[in-house]
Amino acid sequence: MHVSLRARPLRLMALLLLMFFVAASASATSTLMLKAGTLPVRQIQANGSLLATFPAAPLSRVNLPAQALQVAMSYPVWNENRGIYHTGIPGIGFSFCTQEGSGCLHNGSAYRLDPAGEGIKNFAIRLYKTGDVQAGDYDLPALFTLSLNGAPLLAPGLSALRLNVSQCSVTRENLRVTFPDAVISAAPVLSRVSFHLPVSCKNAADYDNLSIHFSFNGTRPDAQHIATSLPGISLRVKNEEGRYVDFSAPATGQNARFHDTDYVAELTRNPGEQPAAGTFVVSITAEVELR
Numbered sequence: 001m002h003v004s005l006r007a008r009p010l011r012l013m014a015l016l017l018l019m020f021f022v023a024a025s026a027s028a029t030s031t032l033m034l035k036a037g038t039l040p041v042r043q044i045q046a047n048g049s050l051l052a053t054f055p056a057a058p059l060s061r062v063n064l065p066a067q068a069l070q071v072a073m074s075y076p077v078w079n080e081n082r083g084i085y086h087t088g089i090p091g092i093g094f095s096f097c098t099q100e101g102s103g104c105l106h107n108g109s110a111y112r113l114d115p116a117g118e119g120i121k122n123f124a125i126r127l128y129k130t131g132d133v134q135a136g137d138y139d140l141p142a143l144f145t146l147s148l149n150g151a152p153l154l155a156p157g158l159s160a161l162r163l164n165v166s167q168c169s170v171t172r173e174n175l176r177v178t179f180p181d182a183v184i185s186a187a188p189v190l191s192r193v194s195f196h197l198p199v200s201c202k203n204a205a206d207y208d209n210l211s212i213h214f215s216f217n218g219t220r221p222d223a224q225h226i227a228t229s230l231p232g233i234s235l236r237v238k239n240e241e242g243r244y245v246d247f248s249a250p251a252t253g254q255n256a257r258f259h260d261t262d263y264v265a266e267l268t269r270n271p272g273e274q275p276a277a278g279t280f281v282v283s284i285t286a287e288v289e290l291r
Contacts, residue, residue, distance in 0.1 A: 001177040001235065001265055001282055030062045030154050031142060034125065036161035041091075041133045042169040043202040048079065049129045054158065056096070056123040062154050064120070066112065069146040069153065073107035078130050080106070087140055091133035092163070094143055095126045096156070105144070125158060132202075135165040166290040167206035172198040177265060184275050190233070191267040199261050199288055211289040212258040213251045218282070221270055223248040228267075228282055232275035235282060237265050251287065 034054050041051060075086040083095040083104025097104035105111055105123075112119075125143065142155035175198060182191035201207050214237065219227040224244045225234035237245040239260040249256035269275050 001179070001284065031157065032059050032062065032154065033139070033141065033157050033159040034058060036127075036140075036158040038162040038164060039127070041129060041135075041163055041165045043133060043165055043167045044169050044200055045129050047130055048082070048084075051092075051127045051129055054125045054127075055121075056125060056156065057121045059123075059154065059156055060121050064146070064153060065148060067148060068110040068112050069148055070150075071105045071107060071109045071111060071144060071146060073144045074142055077107065078128075084128050084130070085143075086130065087127075087143065089134070089138050089140070089161075089163070091129060091131040093128045093130040094140075095128070096123055096144060097126060098122050098124075107144075111146070125156065127158075133163060133165050135163050137162050167203065168199055168201040168210060168290045170198060170288055170290075171200050179265070179267060182267060184277055187269075189266050189268055190275075192264055194262065194264050197261045197263070197286060197288070207261065208259055209290075210259050210261070212260070213256055213287045213289075214245045214247060214258075215251075215285045215287065216247045216282070217285075220247055225268065225270075226282060226284070228280040230276050230278050230280050232270045232273035233280075234268050234270055235265060236268060237263055237284070239263055 034056075036052070036054060039052050045051075073085045075088060078084045078086050078093045083097060083106055084093045085095065085107070086092075087094050095104050138161045139157070139159045140161060141157040141159075143157050144155070145152050146154040175195065177193060177195045179191045179193050184190065197212070199207075199210060201210070216226045221227060221234050223246045224236050226236070226247055227234055239258060240262050241260075243258075245258070246253075246256060251257075
């Protein structure tokens, strides 16, 4: 039996990497904000995971002198080797590196930019997961400042950053379930096998927020049984509490949804039919909503 899992995030929007240029001048300092958009985050992602990259090309509109500029980060360092600093948002860090992921600017260092700003075009603001993330809408003005002889010249940041956080994640898209060998007999259930959907949540209570719908694109003797390629033999699925999947129920049906990750598949005899021995493969889709 082949189970295909499709993650259908609830309230999670696709990552938008649209860049908009917003400038606000205060004395001689140019505060430039890149518009970030919506960023989906999985709480179970490892700390240090790269979440998004925002190219710094719009920052080249500011004419910077071809001299050594001092770098002052606005937040403490999180990982010195990777040049990652805190942002003030719980669980979110940033770096200002070349787009190849190297050559990061560090607090207290100096960097020389050419007059045309070509050097800064090769950089990007990168966001990382550094801990438990708190969903919400944020602006990140002046993540760091570039100065010349103590005079601030450029303070880049991010605006309109929306963090949508999922506490759970599908860790594999496909799962193969193999029944143990069975002998045809008069028993109504010929074989059964337990399986676990590859869904992982940050906390035990988060599993209650899962919503799972099973579907099968093929012949069904009835709502709870799906046909195999073997005459007289069908398959059904239930959770560990004994509730069987209704493969005829629409995804919006009141009783179509499950919140479990542990199930049992059973091979059964069709009433009034002579079963035949052999092998078979069926594919079932489990659509998982992550709230």
